[in-house]
Amino acid sequence: MQERDSAKKIVAILEQGISSLNEQTMARLASARRQAVASMNAGARADDAGLAHVAPVQVISTYLHAPGRHAWVPGVFALGCLLLVLALIQINLQKNREPVVADALLLASDLPPEAYVDEGFDAWLKNSSKP
Amino acid sequence: MACIGKMAKPQELSDFLAQVERRAFKQAAYAVRDEHAALDIVQDAMLKLSEKYSQRPVEEFPMLFQRILQNVIRDYYRRQKVRNLWTTLFSSFAAGHDEDDDVLETLAPHGDEGRNDPRAELERAQILNLIEVAVRKLPQRQREAFVLRYWEEMSVEETAAVMGCSEGSVKTHCSRAVHMLAAALARKGIGL
Numbered sequence: 001m002q003e004r005d006s007a008k009k010i011v012a013i014l015e016q017g018i019s020s021l022n023e024q025t026m027a028r029l030a031s032a033r034r035q036a037v038a039s040m041n042a043g044a045r046a047d048d049a050g051l052a053h054v055a056p057v058q059v060i061s062t063y064l065h066a067p068g069r070h071a072w073v074p075g076v077f078a079l080g081c082l083l084l085v086l087a088l089i090q091i092n093l094q095k096n097r098e099p100v101v102a103d104a105l106l107l108a109s110d111l112p113p114e115a116y117v118d119e120g121f122d123a124w125l126k127n128s129s130k131p
Numbered sequence: 132m133a134c135i136g137k138m139a140k141p142q143e144l145s146d147f148l149a150q151v152e153r154r155a156f157k158q159a160a161y162a163v164r165d166e167h168a169a170l171d172i173v174q175d176a177m178l179k180l181s182e183k184y185s186q187r188p189v190e191e192f193p194m195l196f197q198r199i200l201q202n203v204i205r206d207y208y209r210r211q212k213v214r215n216l217w218t219t220l221f222s223s224f225a226a227g228h229d230e231d232d233d234v235l236e237t238l239a240p241h242g243d244e245g246r247n248d249p250r251a252e253l254e255r256a257q258i259l260n261l262i263e264v265a266v267r268k269l270p271q272r273q274r275e276a277f278v279l280r281y282w283e284e285m286s287v288e289e290t291a292a293v294m295g296c297s298e299g300s301v302k303t304h305c306s307r308a309v310h311m312l313a314a315a316l317a318r319k320g321i322g323l
Contacts, residue, residue: 004281006309006323007280007305008281009323010281010312011281013255013258014157014262016255017157017259018154025170028170029152029173032170032173032178035174035177036178037141040141040144040185041141043182
């Protein structure tokens with residue numbers, strides 16, 4: 001109990017100390033307080049703005065997981081994405097295969113490869129094929 | 132922690148900060164022994180409270196603010212430690228370094244010389260200075276426990292939660308702090 005009384009006396013003197021802080025310190029503390037309150041107000045305004053600041057991924061996620069939405073919707077969405085990726089891979093493979101097919105045709109042809117790059121040969125072919 | 136009460140309003144936050152800011156400043160100043168750094172620390176703690184916890188009910192603010200304040204003070208200590216390490220490394224290469232800096236000089240009370248206060252007020256100011264120096268000289272944990280328990284009037288349980296220690300430790304720290312302060316004042320002829 002004596003310890004508590006001593007503590008109270010010490011605290012009472014310390015309280016006197018904070019009542020005599022200089023004006024500069026008080027002004028700085030008041031400024032810090034205003035900044036903190038302004039920060040709180042700014043935060044509240046940002047929340048009111050709704051989804052304006054939310055990343056697109058979050059929007060999709062929110063949409064997919066919205067309450068009341070059918071459970072199979074995320075599955076279908078994922079399957080669609082998978083099919084899209086597979087289609088892109090297939091297109092890419094197809095493109096890579098085309099030069100191989102062209103090379104095979106060229107080698108199997110009766111004409112030498114130089115004939116296909118000779119413009120005079122094209123003209124001769126057109127003229128000679130006329131009746 | 133679940134948010135049970137209603138969310139605080141800006142005016143409530145402002146009122147709360149106005150209520151605690153001077154004690155928080157003194158608390159930080161006792162800890163870091165630099166008034167400018169103490170003001171920065173309080174400002175940082177205020178901003179963190181408003182940015183991260185403004186949606187909490189106002190009843191939770193005292194505990195949250197004290198916890199933030201203690202963390203910001205610890206962050207300051209950590210930064211100082213790193214800075215001091217670099218300073219020591221560089222100063223060891225510098226010539227003419229004064230090795231005889233007395234740590235106690237930094238703890239000397241900043242008197243209010245120059246003011247023509249009445250005698251009684253001067254005595255009071257001197258006692259206040261003595262007590263503030265004694266509080267500053269307390270070990271960190273004892274000072275934290277004393278300030279939270281007796282100045283912020285937190286319960287033993289709340290103090291333990293803020294300090295992250297057991298209630299028994301809080302009681303021990305508080306008891307030692309009060310005895311050390313009383314002894315320091317008694318040495319100067321001031322009885323409690």
